[in-house]
Amino acid sequence: MNRASWETSRHEEFRTRVRDVLRNVVLPHADRWEEQGHPDPSAWKLLAEEGLLARGHRGEAFLESAILLEELGRTGYAGVRAGVGVHAYMATSYLDMFGTPAQKEAYLEPARRGERLAALAITEAEAGSDLSRLGTRARRRDGGGLLVDGEKLYVANGTQASFFVTLVRTRDDTATAHGLTGASLLLIDADSPGVHRTGQRMLGWRSADISKVVFEDVVVPEDRVLGRWDRALMHVVQGLDFERLAAGLLAVGGVAHCLELLNAHIRRRRVKNMPLYGHQAVRHAFAELTADHELVTQYGRHAALLHSRGELDSRTATVLKLKATELAVQAAHVCLQFHGAQGCLDESTAARLYRDASAGTIAAGASELLRDLV
Ligand SMILES: Cc1cc2nc3c(=O)[nH]c(=O)nc-3n(C[C@H](O)[C@H](O)[C@H](O)COP(=O)(O)OP(=O)(O)OC[C@H]3O[C@@H](n4cnc5c(N)ncnc54)[C@H](O)[C@@H]3O)c2cc1C
The missing domain is CATH 1.10.540.10 (Acyl-CoA dehydrogenase/oxidase, N-terminal domain)
Structure with a gap:
């Protein structure tokens, strides 16, 4: 590379x-x-x-x-x-x-310092790709502070987190409760009374502590509003560009690992008196993935440079996340295929990569949504 x-x-x-x-x-x-x-x-x-x-x-x-x-x-x-x-x-x-x-x-x-673990609680059962359907609410409370009620899903670090960066609806009137207004970000301490969390066992990402987090009459002090009151979705749009840049770079590294595993396997495994690598179909499939990985890696590093200069645009972040996570799915599929039955063993690395790859094209923006944005 x-x-x-x-x-x-x-x-x-x-x-x-x-x-x-x-x-x-x-x-x-x-x-x-x-x-x-x-x-x-x-x-x-x-x-x-x-x-x-x-x-x-x-x-x-x-x-x-x-x-x-x-x-x-x-x-x-x-x-x-x-x-x-x-x-x-x-x-x-x-x-x-x-x-x-x-x-x-x-x-x-x-x-x-590694003393407080952070989680991001945005998604809900009805509000995933479409955040205008946000249902978790914060109301001003008699005697000060806010009262939060609602349920978040698929929260990474959920059961272990010390606090949640949480998206809540803060304006109820239907005329303004859609689109980019009427929501705020709150910092909610995980040990606040009324916070309940349960792990959700996923197909992949099993060490990510994906969880359901319920807020039941949780009292949150006013000084925990993060950013502008009622204007959080503007912050989230900005945050999502950064999230997609990070997700893209993580996926780029994930594909590198998958190709290293595949490379070692096709050189070791012998079929018809030669390593798998000796078969043109296998070699070309590997070459195709390697070439695509080279492109997406350089694109990711270019996106990182743009971000470091304060010049990252939504389109670049979106293209990177889309292409890197979809390449991860293709690579994981080819890797599993060339491992044969061994790759289908639940405990095999190829199987884990295959399971893990599918969530990458959903979390932080499903591919279809990203294509719409592009
Ligand atoms: C492993 C994992 C970890 C996650 N971690 C977090 C986390 O830490 N915090 C958090 O808040 N959320 C997290 N999420 C949730 C994630 O952000 C949502 O899954 C994502 O936003 C999609 O929402 P949804 O799952 O409700 O799918 P939906 O919005 O119901 O969409 C379902 C499917 O519809 C299709 N679709 C969506 N939009 C369009 C469109 N415009 N055109 C055509 N088709 C479309 C896509 O195929 C999509 O997968 C995580 C998800 C996963 C899988």
Whole structure:
């Protein structure tokens, strides 16, 4: 793989260090985390001690984040990469962009130190691709503060999170309750009375702690409103570009892992007196994926550079997320196919990659929605 145009020797050293840390902190435990549904709480501290939960969300510092996101993908565990991605980037980016100094001190800094785990609670049963159907509500409460009621689904880090960056409806009148008005972002502490959470076992991403989170008369102080009251969907649109950039970079790394696995397998496995690699059909399928991966990797690194300069546009973020996650599905399918029955074993790596890939084209914007946006 060619280096990114912006990658210096310092970046290369960082990539090597990240790879080593993930090899030591994540890989020996990741299968167990898949079983238990979430990383060990101690892993967050270890990642933080290595500085991996506090890399920049913008400016030149984001280039290191782009490397970290790719390398998280390259672990091959989409559940782990989603949990870390949501904590260190997708949820905390809202704090970074819109948080007050007091909110940053109470939530963002402890998150960077691995002391408080972050989750992003946006999706609901009726509000996934279509956020205008948002049902969770916050009302002003007699005696001060807000009262929150509603139910969020598919929340990564859900049962383990210390706080939720939560999207709620804050204006009820039907004339204004649609589109980009009438919603706000709130910081809700997970240990608040009335917060109930239950793990949701998914097809893939099993270590991402995907959960249902119910808010039942939860009292939230006024100073936990994140960003502008009633104007959150404007923030979410901005947040989604960043989320799609991060999701795209994670998927780029995921495809790299899948192709490494496939490459090793087709060189090792012999059929008709030669390695699978000797068969043209296999070689060409591998070459096709490798070529597409090269393109999407360079596009992802270009998108990261644009973001670091404050020039990332929605279209680039959308194209990256669409193409990288769809390539992950194709790669996982080919990888499984060339593993034969061995790839169909539930515990095989090829099977896990196949299961994990399908959620990538749904989370953070389904492919069909992204095509509409493009
Ligand atoms: C593994 C995983 C992790 C997730 N993590 C989080 C999280 O941490 N926090 C959170 O808030 N949410 C999370 N989500 C939810 C995710 O953001 C939603 O699944 C996504 O927004 C799609 O919403 P939906 O599932 O309700 O699908 P729906 O909106 O019901 O759409 C169903 C299908 O309809 C099709 N479709 C949608 N729009 C269009 C269109 N415009 N044209 C044609 N077809 C269309 C697509 O095929 C789509 O998959 C996660 C989801 C998954 C699968």
